[in-house]
Amino acid sequence: MAMDYPEIDQAEEFSPEQFERFFAATKRAFRSYICRVASNETIADDILQESYIRLLSAPAMREAQRKSYLYRVATNLIMDHHRAESRQRYWLQRSVVPDESIDSRVDLAPDMRQLFAKISTRERSLLWLAYVEGAEHREIAEILYLKEKSVKVLLHRARRRMEVILRRVGFEGSHG
Numbered sequence: 001m002a003m004d005y006p007e008i009d010q011a012e013e014f015s016p017e018q019f020e021r022f023f024a025a026t027k028r029a030f031r032s033y034i035c036r037v038a039s040n041e042t043i044a045d046d047i048l049q050e051s052y053i054r055l056l057s058a059p060a061m062r063e064a065q066r067k068s069y070l071y072r073v074a075t076n077l078i079m080d081h082h083r084a085e086s087r088q089r090y091w092l093q094r095s096v097v098p099d100e101s102i103d104s105r106v107d108l109a110p111d112m113r114q115l116f117a118k119i120s121t122r123e124r125s126l127l128w129l130a131y132v133e134g135a136e137h138r139e140i141a142e143i144l145y146l147k148e149k150s151v152k153v154l155l156h157r158a159r160r161r162m163e164v165i166l167r168r169v170g171f172e173g174s175h176g
Helices: 016-038 041-057 063-095 100-104 112-116 121-132 137-144 148-168
Strands: none
Touching: 016 041, 016 063, 016 121, 041 063, 063 121, 063 137, 112 148, 121 137, 121 148, 137 148
């Protein structure tokens, strides 16, 4: 005899109304994540849109999986973008004579965006998901395709790396 368990979240397709509610509930924090991890607000909207389109095109999944799927897609798109950007910079450096005036720019006081740019995309993702999104290690592991135990180690290293960067620019935290 089959029994219905309403508390078990079953895989289901999005209805237009469900998607609108999900989008409204996740868009703001999700865009913030993309902006911070990508370190580029210009591409954030493209990645945001592409992530939601891929979510709509994905096979049916449980409600609890949708947010993780969305963040995983965005993280992969950000990494793809950074790889493409790195390749482009590599070839531009070999084909263009550097402009001497670039080195004479005034060095502005560092802000968090500049400091975050000094760590890897993975480290930015780890720190953002853990401390801004409040994601648990299990969720972070799922989003970033890592083992749960690895998240703890990698997050610790990312914190230490950011701590060194902050100290270099003169920030001393309240704890040592």
